[in-house]
Amino acid sequence: MKILYFIIGFLSFNAFSQITVEGVVKDEKTLTPLEEVRIQLRPISKKGAGYWTGTMTKKNGLYKVSTSMKLPAMISYQKEGCGKKSIKIENGDDVASEVFLDCTDEAIKAIIIEQTLDTDGDGLVDKEDKCPKEVGSIENEGCPVEGDSEPEKAAEAKPKAAAEKKSSSIPPPPPTSIYFKVNDSNFILSYRNNNRINVIGNYLKSSPSAKISIEGHASSDGSSEYNMHLSSNRASMVKKALIEMGVSSSNIMIKNYGEDKPAESNSTSQGRINNRRVDLIIK
Numbered sequence: 001m002k003i004l005y006f007i008i009g010f011l012s013f014n015a016f017s018q019i020t021v022e023g024v025v026k027d028e029k030t031l032t033p034l035e036e037v038r039i040q041l042r043p044i045s046k047k048g049a050g051y052w053t054g055t056m057t058k059k060n061g062l063y064k065v066s067t068s069m070k071l072p073a074m075i076s077y078q079k080e081g082c083g084k085k086s087i088k089i090e091n092g093d094d095v096a097s098e099v100f101l102d103c104t105d106e107a108i109k110a111i112i113i114e115q116t117l118d119t120d121g122d123g124l125v126d127k128e129d130k131c132p133k134e135v136g137s138i139e140n141e142g143c144p145v146e147g148d149s150e151p152e153k154a155a156e157a158k159p160k161a162a163a164e165k166k167s168s169s170i171p172p173p174p175p176t177s178i179y180f181k182v183n184d185s186n187f188i189l190s191y192r193n194n195n196r197i198n199v200i201g202n203y204l205k206s207s208p209s210a211k212i213s214i215e216g217h218a219s220s221d222g223s224s225e226y227n228m229h230l231s232s233n234r235a236s237m238v239k240k241a242l243i244e245m246g247v248s249s250s251n252i253m254i255k256n257y258g259e260d261k262p263a264e265s266n267s268t269s270q271g272r273i274n275n276r277r278v279d280l281i282i283k
Contacts, residue, residue: 018068019067019089021065021066021075022063023096024061024062024098026061026098028103030112032183033062034079036057037057037078040054043072044088045070053065053066072088075087077101079103081103081104081108082108085099085101109225117229119132120134120135120136124138124142128141131143138243172210173282175280176199177196177277178193178280179193179276185234187241187278201241203282204247208251210251211252211253211283214235214279215256215281216238218234218276219271219272224258227259231259232254235278239254262275263275
């Protein structure tokens with residue numbers, strides 16, 4: 001991953017400076033982005049040194065904090081179960097964009113479940129889903145959209161049937177796979193992955209009666225419980241990508257297998273790479 005650096009601007013020596021720091025906070029062992037990490041940026045000298053400020057990391061562990069103060073300053077990161085880390089900022093310093101906390105095994109398991117659990121498989125994690133036990137749309141905050149009236153459904157039936165008839169002559173694409181980095185649920189942005197997502201998405205949009213099974217998998221890195229949740233989150237991310245392309249969520253089924261159905265042996269590095277995947281199967 002390309003490392004970014006923050007640019008800290010200074011007005012003059014011993015004068016107040018506008019300081020802006022932004023980046024992502026992750027768990028050191030699993031590289032899981034940590035949400036709701038408490039961040040404080042404060043001057044080291046308390047007398048007339050500027051303005052304390054703070055924030056919390058958001059989705060995917062991202063944050064941005066900005067204030068005016070005299071240097072040196074201290075920025076601290078803290079989350080229950082993950083400890084605290086402080087970094088001193090002096091004149092001319094660059095601060096790396098990725099900050100790592102050391103979460104306990106128990107804490108990171110709970111965090112991964114909280115940040116990835118999607119009970120109804122609609123692409124929204126439970127903590128962001130207003131209807132976590134009902135399949136809904138992302139646009140409707142995870143809740144089902146009220147059905148159209150019968151006259152409207154009848155009016156839509158004819159063009160829909162015509163579209164299905166037209167698309168029935170198009171053969172479905174063969175099963176394919178999307179690949180992920182270790183301990184990551186964001187699929188690798190590559191020509192191969194993007195092309196496969198586009199082919200599947202375009203076929204499903206042109207074939208309203210087609211269904212797809214999205215099956216999440218993981219390598220044997222980490223515990224079985226962790227890998228099961230990781231595979232579920234990977235499948236949910238692919239579903240979200242298809243929905244954003246215009247595919248109906250009702251045509252998508254999600255399954256997660258963790259490390260139970262490897263494509264290759266986990267005894268080799270290449271085998272583990274090929275097991276960090278989501279299989280896409282048109283029904």
